[in-house]
Amino acid sequence: MVTAFDEKEVTEILSLVKDPExxxxxxxxxxxxRRLEExxxxxxxxxxxxxxxxxxxEVIEKDISDILTLHGIRDFDVVTEVxxxxxxxxISEEGRQxxxxxxxxxxxxxxxxxxxxxxxxxxxxxxxxxxTLISEFGSTACKAQYRCRDCLEPFDYFKCV
Amino acid sequence: xxxxxxxxxxxxxxxxxxxxxxxxxxxxxxxxxxxxxELALANIGLDLIGQARMLLTYAGEVEGxxxxxxxxxxxxxxxxxxxLLLVEQPNGDFAKTMARQFFFDHFQYLQYEALSRxxxxxxxxxxxxxxxxxxxxxxxxSDWVIRLGDGTKESHDRMQKAIEELxxxxxxxxxxxxxxxxxLAAGIGDDVASLRDEFDMAIEKVLREATxxxxxxxxxxxxxxxxxxxxxxxxxxxxxxxxxxxYPDAKW
Numbered sequence: 001m002v003t004a005f006d007e008k009e010v011t012e013i014l015s016l017v018k019d020p021e022x023x024x025x026x027x028x029x030x031x032x033x034r035r036l037e038e039x040x041x042x043x044x045x046x047x048x049x050x051x052x053x054x055x056x057x058e059v060i061e062k063d064i065s066d067i068l069t070l071h072g073i074r075d076f077d078v079v080t081e082v083x084x085x086x087x088x089x090x091i092s093e094e095g096r097q098x099x100x101x102x103x104x105x106x107x108x109x110x111x112x113x114x115x116x117x118x119x120x121x122x123x124x125x126x127x128x129x130x131x132t133l134i135s136e137f138g139s140t141a142c143k144a145q146y147r148c149r150d151c152l153e154p155f156d157y158f159k160c161v
Numbered sequence: 162x163x164x165x166x167x168x169x170x171x172x173x174x175x176x177x178x179x180x181x182x183x184x185x186x187x188x189x190x191x192x193x194x195x196x197x198x199e200l201a202l203a204n205i206g207l208d209l210i211g212q213a214r215m216l217l218t219y220a221g222e223v224e225g226x227x228x229x230x231x232x233x234x235x236x237x238x239x240x241x242x243x244x245l246l247l248v249e250q251p252n253g254d255f256a257k258t259m260a261r262q263f264f265f266d267h268f269q270y271l272q273y274e275a276l277s278r279x280x281x282x283x284x285x286x287x288x289x290x291x292x293x294x295x296x297x298x299x300x301x302x303s304d305w306v307i308r309l310g311d312g313t314k315e316s317h318d319r320m321q322k323a324i325e326e327l328x329x330x331x332x333x334x335x336x337x338x339x340x341x342x343x344x345l346a347a348g349i350g351d352d353v354a355s356l357r358d359e360f361d362m363a364i365e366k367v368l369r370e371a372t373x374x375x376x377x378x379x380x381x382x383x384x385x386x387x388x389x390x391x392x393x394x395x396x397x398x399x400x401x402x403x404x405x406x407x408y409p410d411a412k413w
Binding site: 049051052053054055081082083084085086087111115116134135136137138139141145159161 | 183197200201204205207208209210211212214215282283285286287289290291293294297300301
């Protein structure tokens, strides 16, 4: 609930903030922005880290501060909350499509269904379901490395957590 | 209502475990045997350092003396650290690093599963968040114990040796002292002593699959809860704390 601020306007401004490590996604697409609150005339932007050690969080916090300031909003706080824990289920449908278009396979299945993927991981290059895990760890905390058995391309996969 | 000093003592034990093991894993950067492990070890280390940041920040706030995460990380001498002796042990070869990780991951998973039900909401939130990460750390280290144990004669022998060299550090993990008892009574902490059976079953299952022998319980060392550490911690701190010690409060 935002009264002193137009929630729709703030949401629109915040939609300009990209994930610094996956710049095709906005922090909104990632589900990093949990909610907007207003208390005693100050806007409170509540964000949550994707991973405990995600080095992008400080940059994201600064980017949110910068973009709000740039749009003339001064009385605000950016607050981090870890509970409830972030899950890849919060990535929007639009975000999933953007990931696939960018060459990163989006999460296959839902979190907690077993391992990092409960369904076939689809190759973002050729669309094949015949893919194999190389390593559960990739270039960032949120990604694993896969290989396509059809087109033979290696690719990044966004883990289910 | 629990005593803030007791909660502080409890939180730095948890935070110090994560930070020291995270620092050990960071030592592998640029030295891992294969590229995938280079990324894996750095990723796991980063998760651990992230946990440590949340826990030490919280500890500093509970203490109320103005110490933040950095002050606690960079300005404490080894006798003020409360991490388990296991996590400060040197990396050794890849088998030794994986054995150390395997024991810690299985222990931490059980401990954080219990802590995610803590009556302290902030601690429960940190535990629940971390548990997601620990579940794939545990899978990763267990896979390597099996792969090396059930591998060549050389890899089998090295993994067996690693397990034996670290075995005596395990009993300490399941000790309960006055701080643990007070936290358990307050509904904040967990009963680590009660986790031993489940821990044993989980690791013995992996060791069997890895064709490794469970070592004899012939020796054990303790002391971290009183700040008595192996000499290795001093060297680790010397490297980790150097910059803040040489140039206090330096920022960049």
